Amino acid sequence: MRRERSSENSVIARIVTKGTGESAGLVLGIGDDCAVFRPAEDEDLVFTTDLFLEDRHFRRTDHSAGSAGHKTLARGLSDLAAMGASPRFCLLSLALPDWADDAWIDEFLDGFLALARRAGIPLAGGDLARQERFAADIVACGGVPRGLALRRSGAQAGDWIYVSGQLGGAALGLESGTGAAWERHLRPEPRLDLGCQLRTWGATAAIDVSDGLALDLHRLCLASGVAAVLDGIPLFPGASLQQALHGGDDYELVFTLPAPLSICALGDLPLTCIGRIRNGEPGTMSLGGQALVPAGYDHFQTP
Ligand SMILES: [Mg+2]
Incomplete structure (x- = not known):
């Protein structure tokens, strides 16, 4: 079977066509050198990044592309939840091997964006590259009322x-x-x-x-x-x-x-x-x- 693989620009165009979402503070999303986000005056922003690697976090023989997309984002969102934060925006970088054809990439993006829509987090940018094994890096940003991010360090005897x-x-x-x-x-x-x-x-x-x-x-x-x-x-x-x-x-x-x-x-x-x-x-x-x-x-x- 011949594998169809689009150019970098057309992959980005397909991501945009699928709908990357919006949030209150996202002034500029995909399409420029940087995204622009304007936080509310009374909030702190929290950030997390997570790798999702072929043969380390998933195997393409066992995991569907859609579940790989879902899990890539879920890992970042779970860290936001642990800080008591609400999603603001995310960035996604992908290293794509030759075996990842258009159909696989589409299914990966559909799994990713379905969770993003449900969680109300827009995809504001990212990067694409070729590599032997698949790798995804998610950066997720959340907002919390200023000074109220929930940390690991506050537990006290008796809690x-x-x-x-x-x-x-x-x-x-x-x-x-x-x-x-x-x-x-x-x-x-x-x-x-x-x-x-x-x-x-x-x-x-x-x-x-x-x-x-x-x-x-x-x-x-x-x-x-x-x-x-x-x-x-x-x-x-x-x-x-x-x-x-x-x-x-x-x-x-x-x-x-x-x-x-x-x-x-x-x-x-x-x-x-x-x-x-x-x-x-x-x-x-x-x-x-x-x-x-x-x-x-x-x-x-x-x-
Ligand atoms: Mg964590």
């Missing part, structure tokens, strides 16, 4: 530790390759509404679970200089405790509150208290009385 959703689904899906867990692995849902809600609840700290609860909660505890005592974890149906604790890619939020919530869900999203923050050796964690090792997905430890 209640919560997690959204159920954990271990993405790791189970990666292993099984089928069913709801596989869908969960392919299309994680960034918890943007919850992220904004956390500020109004007075959350003291938050982080998104990208590399596994144990490792990400450990990072929060280290940043806050505290320890954590856990008593139970909400499991994705069929997932093991190991998958929930040490699997990556769930993109749920872990957050701490000075008082317990009177609700157990935000809309359809379950919210579960999993333990308390305590004074102790920073980063120390236990689950059900047993020491919890901060192992998870680490790019520099994983072959």
Whole structure:
């Protein structure tokens, strides 16, 4: 089969034709050397960048182009959610190998832009290049009321530790390759509404679970200089405790509150208290009385 591949300019033209969205502060989007964004006077802008690499974050034999597009953006949006931020704009750079023909690129963009529309984040620019393996780099910018970005470092002894959703689904899906867990692995849902809600609840700290609860909660505890005592974890149906604790890619939020919530869900999203923050050796964690090792997905430890 002959692979059709358009020129760089025509790929950009097709992106623009698909509709890249607008936001209040985006003065100038795709088409010039830079985008122009004008923040509101009373907000701080937060930024994050994430790589999505062939054979590291996805395999083209297993993952559809649409799910790769979705996940590229979801990873950035999840970081915005963890800071309590609302999406403002994003930038997308793609390195395209020869196997990525027009049909694949179109499906990738459709998956990316469908989530972008739902999240209300315009694609304001980016870059294209050729390379042997596919790589996507997403830069996402969010806005928070000035001075109120939610950090990892604010947890205090006595705080209640919560997690959204159920954990271990993405790791189970990666292993099984089928069913709801596989869908969960392919299309994680960034918890943007919850992220904004956390500020109004007075959350003291938050982080998104990208590399596994144990490792990400450990990072929060280290940043806050505290320890954590856990008593139970909400499991994705069929997932093991190991998958929930040490699997990556769930993109749920872990957050701490000075008082317990009177609700157990935000809309359809379950919210579960999993333990308390305590004074102790920073980063120390236990689950059900047993020491919890901060192992998870680490790019520099994983072959
Ligand atoms: Mg993160």
